[in-house]
Amino acid sequence: MTKSEAGFILALIGGILGIISGIILAAGGGFMVTMYEAMGISAITGAVTALWIVLGILYIIFSVLMIFGGLWMRDKRTCKKGGLFALIFGILGGVNILAIIGGILGLVAAGK
Secondary structure, eight states: OOOOHHHHHHHHHHHHHHHHHHHHHHHHHHHHHHHHHHHTOOHHHHHHHHHHHHHHHHHHHHHHHHHHHHHHTTSSSSHHHHHHHHHHHHHHTTOOHHHHHHHHHHHHHHTO
16 A cells, blocks of 8 residues: 555645636626626526535535545555545546546555
């Protein structure tokens, strides 16, 4: 069992990019909700755009968990757990290809 530095770096980069995109998505949703309310458009349209805020927050949460998975890949004992964590949350967090590749690299390194 070895640690996976490449998996850690890819999961870290994927997590950071996911956090940035989640912040942009949530801020864009908040801006749209505010604009719809200011223009007096129906509440249902505002509720649909509020979904953007929820998705942005979910992306941020999943991205933080990807980073934790990457950090676990730096330890020999938790490399497999970190690889699985990064892989699962890379898929759930909008198919983050960097985190998925990092999770696969972590699982491969844990099998050695």
